[in-house]
Amino acid sequence: MHRVSVLVRDGCLPMELGIVHRIFGQARSAAGERLYEVRTCTTSPGEVRTDTDFAIRVDHGPEILAEADTVIVPASDLDYVPGSLQEEVRTALAGIRQGARIASVCTGSFVLAEVGLLDGRRATTHWRSCDRFRAQYPAVHVDPDVLYTDDRGVLTSAGVAAGIDLCLHMVRSDFGSAVANEVARGTVVPPHRDGGQAQYVRRPLPEPAVSSTGRARTWALENLHRPVSLRELAARESTSTRTFTRRFREEMGTSPGQWLARQRIERACALLEETDLPVDDVAERAGFGTAGSLRLHLQAERGVSPTTYRRTFRTTPTT
Template identity: 75%
Template sequence: MDNTCEDRAMHDDPAPHRLAVLVRDGVLAMELGIVHRLFGQARDAAGRALYDVVTCTLVPGPVRTDADVEVLVRHGPEVLDTADTVVVPASDLDYAPSPPPAGLAEALARIRPDARIASICTGSFVLAAAGLLDGLAATTHWRTADLFRALHPRVHLDPDVLYTAAGRMLTSAGEAAGIDLCLHMIRADHGAAVANDVARGTVVPPHREGGQAQYVRRPVAEPSVSSTGRARAWALEHLHRPVTLRELAACESVSPRTFTRRFRDETGTSPGRWLARQRVERACALLEETDLTVDEVAERAGFGTAGSMRLHLQAGIGTSPTAYRRTFRARPASGGRSGD
């Protein structure tokens, strides 16, 4: 064997993570595009694709979308046998629930027990009908929350969040929340740097603030209020030190009480929770991109101590600073999953 062949044998490229998109009649075209666009952009440092995205349906052939186009799906449910992740987008039929199409339950039963399963928008109805969400936290589009509760009382529905992750089962709210969920999965698989690159390439934020409660139509109680954007920008510049509610309110020249109300209306969360999430993100970036010690990362991210940072990371992303760095810093590309 020559050296070139030997080198190639010693450094075989790992197989990309296989992601199957299970589409149904009336699939929302935007959601199908979201999955292919985001996961299709994920690349390792050498430019290799990190995901093999394959679309399948119950019966291969033309599939109607919610737009004036059809998509030609060449693969049947056998693709689900080998999928590491299965994503179920919504269908326009979900808004007028009818009996599930023949073969859907059998198709879902083909998914491996260790595979990750995610739904976008009302795709959660499919997972719930199959019993996959019983006893778990899940979400769906806020317009269908009452119907979901009535049909699936064993699921712990949270209609206020953008997405949920309960073990291997993940669900997202409306169509655009599918972007948030896909970025979350990419981040869990390959770290914040890869997810941020995908977000930049798609021109979307790596994280959206708040939950879907902020998008629910409500009566207008007062004229529109000023933005809290200046305060948030100031906070990010001073994240390394304690940031008080009074300081944030002063940035907008309002009282702390008024600021808190406006902040929650605008972001869907409280100033304290928002700051905690920003500090977790800052810590993750520093753990991935620098040689700083855990104590130094904790100080620069504004946690003060390594112990405090450890508690926040465990609560926010389910792992410790050391484990996060070991998993994601200069990590070779892998077809498998981590951080589930």
């Protein structure tokens, strides 16, 4: 069997640990045989604190990492504390055998980056931590929009549930789509999710403390359903288009056109989440004109189609 070792640390997230055991534990051959052996270890066997009101008992020490074909490092609440990586964890990871696959779930990627395993590689982590991750580890190529990455045997995933996507990807890589699809069915999750993290991220543009373009922006938001020109925006502030554009960029950190496009996306997403309006009507009310135009912009911004976005985030399920 393919041997999977899961290294847990104080402050681990029980859900992440459960995901790994559930996905790999369900994988079976056509003859019904288990395809993976999954074992959990820690640097000092015994009771391990979780981020909940209960602890877990772990009987294996880090020596089992040397026997593993795949090593997985789930997140811990310690990942949010800079410089908190214990030397024992660093030593344990150094014992992983050459050629073993290494993966992290959520902010477990900070551990892989701290020990240099992600240098020069593409990686991701939870979208809330991507800016800090990028600043802390400039040698890593951070992709904040995807659910998981797989770069030359080192894998990372985004938020907690993206660990499911990552584990299914590894099962698919090891034993094919048929096995991974059966695991997905047994877990009652899709074998593959459309889009990446981008669809889950709210990106409100900051509001400046002092503004000379506020009236124009308020007027634009009231008129998103129709074309809005730069000349009209400048007229609301009684200034030239050149002066307005300069002030707007200074205050908002983006151009008027880019700001408008972002606001139209936010309006369309709100309508898709909160109403049953046909996509054509959503596109019209958000100022895209046609469903095709909305589809292109939403795919570029969030990585999914309007229909997929609505299916994922509709507040009240449609009938």
